[in-house]
Amino acid sequence: MNSIDEDKIFSSPRIRRYEKRIKDSELFETVEEVFDYFTVKSLYELMRRRILKRMNGVISSGKEARVYLGYGYNGEKYAVKIYLTATAEFRKGILKYIIGDPRFEGLLPRDTRKLIYLWTRKEFRNLKKMYENGVSVPKPIAVYNNVLVMEFIGVEDKRAPLLIEVWDELSEEDLLYIFDQIIDNMKKIYCRAKLVHADMSEYNVMVREDLSIVIIDVSQAVHIEHPNAMDFLDRDIRNIHRFFYREAGLEDIPSVNDLKNMVVNCGA
Ligand SMILES: Nc1ncnc2c1ncn2[C@@H]1O[C@H](COP(=O)(O)OP(=O)(O)OP(=O)(O)O)[C@@H](O)[C@H]1O
Ligand SMILES: [Mg+2]
Structure with a gap:
């Protein structure tokens, strides 16, 4: 060594x-x-x-x-x-x-x-x-x-489940609630913390018993001025969109483009 x-x-x-x-x-x-x-x-x-x-x-x-x-x-x-x-x-x-x-x-x-x-x-x-x-x-x-x-x-000693581990037991309403929280947190990450998570997916979101979420695994997050920040953000949004639209079947969620605008539009 x-x-x-x-x-x-x-x-x-x-x-x-x-x-x-x-x-x-x-x-x-x-x-x-x-x-x-x-x-x-x-x-x-x-x-x-x-x-x-x-x-x-x-x-x-x-x-x-x-x-x-x-x-x-x-x-x-x-x-x-x-x-x-x-x-x-x-x-x-x-x-x-x-x-x-x-x-x-x-x-x-x-x-x-x-x-x-x-x-x-x-x-x-x-x-x-x-x-x-x-x-x-x-x-x-x-x-x-x-x-x-x-x-x-x-x-107690049991970790909360990841989104990937529980989503199929949840109702459409519960899933929408989780989706909204993820987008809301992505906005805060971008607009307030000035970062892009860069590994956002159903594997890095924990779901508490009350369905509130916790985002984990942030080592790869980059500053928004990183030259690839926008590509990473794009990939994050595509991942989340794919999961909720295709896997979970939430057909009424905004498009990838609209979601991206929602996240980077930091106005009030
Ligand atoms: N704060 C925490 N509280 C409880 N469990 C946690 C916490 N952080 C991480 N974990 C558990 O550890 C796992 C791995 O953590 P994390 O995603 O940060 O690491 P990783 O480098 O992606 O590892 P892996 O390759 O296993 O995904 C998570 O999927 C989760 O089950
Ligand atoms: Mg992980």
């Missing part, structure tokens, strides 16, 4: 003491995963800062990131998103959402691990910007290296 000899690090007395402290702590109580050295260090730092008290089981295990249920010191429940060491393919995939964003001008680490840290911070920053502008997203709590801590969306 890079130029660092992990075996040496792990066999040093300092790290053994450090590992023992972690094992003794409650942090990893029921997590069966073996995290890499850097992730362990990052989680430990979040614990030292008294943000995370312990980690529980996996909520979701994707190709690039895993999401865990975590707990704060006052019993708060958090979703802890951890980016795993990236492949060359991942590096290639994310560059188009970084290069061209004025917020990241001149900031392109060559080192893959540093790029992942930048990507994690980018997600946190996007989440914060959206949250502060009234977009319905999980509340951002903390970020450190490849670990992002945010509000857990769900009831």
Whole structure:
């Protein structure tokens, strides 16, 4: 792994003491995963800062990131998103959402691990910007290296379902209600947060029991001045339109063009 000899690090007395402290702590109580050295260090730092008290089981295990249920010191429940060491393919995939964003001008680490840290911070920053502008997203709590801590969306220990998982149990009226919320949030993302989500779909919308929605997975969101922002917005709107029109069968929703105008028309 890079130029660092992990075996040496792990066999040093300092790290053994450090590992023992972690094992003794409650942090990893029921997590069966073996995290890499850097992730362990990052989680430990979040614990030292008294943000995370312990980690529980996996909520979701994707190709690039895993999401865990975590707990704060006052019993708060958090979703802890951890980016795993990236492949060359991942590096290639994310560059188009970084290069061209004025917020990241001149900031392109060559080192893959540093790029992942930048990507994690980018997600946190996007989440914060959206949250502060009234977009319905999980509340951002903390970020450190490849670990992002945010509000857990769900009831007790069970995460809320994604739109893709529940839509076929919902009435047309319920679906319209969800559609309206998505468009309303896309307007806020564009007009107030000055961002484009760039991965908007039925896979990145959570639905609470009261049918209010929460938009997730904002790492790839770009500033509206990114040269491809309009293409990303176009793709987002097509995705949402396709899902509600074709899959869910809502034939009376506005056309792709009208939806786009609704989102970018930031007047009163
Ligand atoms: N704040 C949250 N509260 C509860 N569950 C969450 C939260 N954020 C994410 N999840 C769960 O974790 C899953 C993956 O999160 P996210 O979409 O952010 O990551 P991803 O990189 O797209 O991963 P994947 O490739 O698995 O989709 C979500 O589909 C959802 O089930
Ligand atoms: Mg996702």
